[in-house]
Amino acid sequence: MQDHSVQTFDPKAFRAALGTFATGVTVITAVGQDGKSIGLTANSFNSVSLDPPLVLWSLAKKAFNLQDFVAAKHWAVHILSADQEQMSNQFARGGAEKFAGVEPVSSEHGVPLLQNCAARFECTSTFQYEGGDHIIFVGEVKKFERNDHPPLVFHAGKYALASLKDNDFSPPRATGTEPPTFRSDMLGYMVGRARKNFLDSMRVHLESNGLNDYEWRLLTIILTKKNLTASMFERFNKDAALETILATLESLRQKGWIEMVSDEGLGEPTYTLSQKGVYDSVRLLAIAKSHEEHLMEKMGYADGMLLKSLLNKFIQKTEGSSPNLWSDEFVLKEKAAQ
Ligand SMILES: Cc1cc2nc3c(=O)[nH]c(=O)nc-3n(C[C@H](O)[C@H](O)[C@H](O)COP(=O)(O)O)c2cc1C
Incomplete structure (x- = not known):
């Protein structure tokens, strides 16, 4: 394992080390102060508390819609499904085209809700914390939905697919002493x-x-x-x-x-x-x-x-x-x- 002490702290290596933590991919949406839909791709999402039901995510301070998210009373988190890579890319791009071709429905608070995600959480924005170059948003989940689409995964800077590890289906490994047979892991x-x-x-x-x-x-x-x-x-x-x-x-x-x-x-x-x-x-x-x-x-x-x-x-x-x-x-x- 490579050691990176604070003196030799290399941001690229730090990112790469963080990237070993596989996450899902979400799109967070809200309504801007001018009434327009806003959104971005975020993998900083995490669960915080079951009772009350709280979740968090963090937004870069340089994000175009920072002030809108700070002011928003409601936002929605969409856990993307494995076939929504294109949507993830679209919401990770800067500019006004994020909602192009997307047909969201409106929540009771006007928050754009995306379809066909693995899960969706409608939240009220509850706390905001300073987090270095990010602001951490904590929200209370008011409504959620889930379907059985497999989730999109993000790992080592790339999209990945999750496969449930099932030891019953691992190919039998040949041991060092055993002669290889056709039935081993060939x-x-x-x-x-x-x-x-x-x-x-x-x-x-x-x-x-x-x-x-x-x-x-x-x-x-x-x-x-x-x-x-x-x-x-x-x-x-x-x-x-x-x-x-x-x-x-x-x-x-x-x-x-x-x-x-x-x-x-x-x-x-x-x-x-x-x-x-x-x-x-x-x-x-x-x-x-x-x-x-x-x-x-x-x-x-x-x-x-x-x-x-x-x-x-x-x-x-x-x-x-x-x-x-x-x-x-x-x-x-x-x-x-x-
Ligand atoms: C997989 C993935 C995860 C991301 N996670 C975050 C995140 O958690 N927080 C964040 O601020 N930006 C994150 N980004 C980057 C934003 O989606 C991107 O910078 C987006 O363009 C920001 O929106 P803006 O252009 O409206 O500022 C992520 C991008 C990708 C592809």
Whole structure:
């Protein structure tokens, strides 16, 4: 642990140390002295007392609306939900555009109340204290609301998602003495198993459309990327031999999902979706999406978001040198290589 004594007190390091304390994110709103709505993003919010119900937050003395908040008799605290990052950014920006596109309702005291937050507290401003370069506001909660949206988290200067720590689901850690097994915390095993579970329950929809797993895999690629040749699939998809790819493409063609277009420049045909293919694949994608939502519900909305965000990060960070079929450069490079 790095030691920062008062003599070497570096404001940047101080901020970074404070940032290790993960908080939620709130937007505080009130009515200014001229009757206009005012608000700002604040993570200094905290609970103070249950009886009476008191909460606090602090406002920088240089804040544009300092005098308005000092004069306000009422304000509201909105605990933002995980999908309100954009709202947090909007209220953290200086200027008059904070309420642009936001449709608040008015409290009985005229305080603008924002919708779809994880929780909301309507308060009367009770005490104000000097706090260095901030003023600390304490308010008594007169009304509150809560819904089950997961909260937005702020940690180390960045937004984060909260995932409830559940030891039942921690992967078993291999001990130093135990030989590694497939059942320990091997990522490859978990990713493969997750993919299997996903496909197992999706398969019934594929089969009722006359498709097997691999045909669906190739279709989703063709749906995203036009004009691919069988050898481009092979170079990208190292899990199947060219003969398997050709046989699968031919089967899809015979079933009317795709069309083969000859390309003299490339020296081999490219594949595109037929009209039926476009229509039916989009329909299947919609089924896949609702299937995904059904599976996500099993682990909870917040964990589902977290899983997707971490998987996306994993994909981006590990892309390495393997060809990225989804980038436009891929087809161009492949063409140039012919
Ligand atoms: C996550 C986050 C938390 C913040 N917390 C506070 C806070 O607790 N107090 C504060 O005065 N400013 C805080 N800010 C900065 C203000 O939101 C920002 O300076 C805002 O523009 C102030 O409003 P004003 O421009 O009307 O003065 C925070 C910003 C972010 C992004």
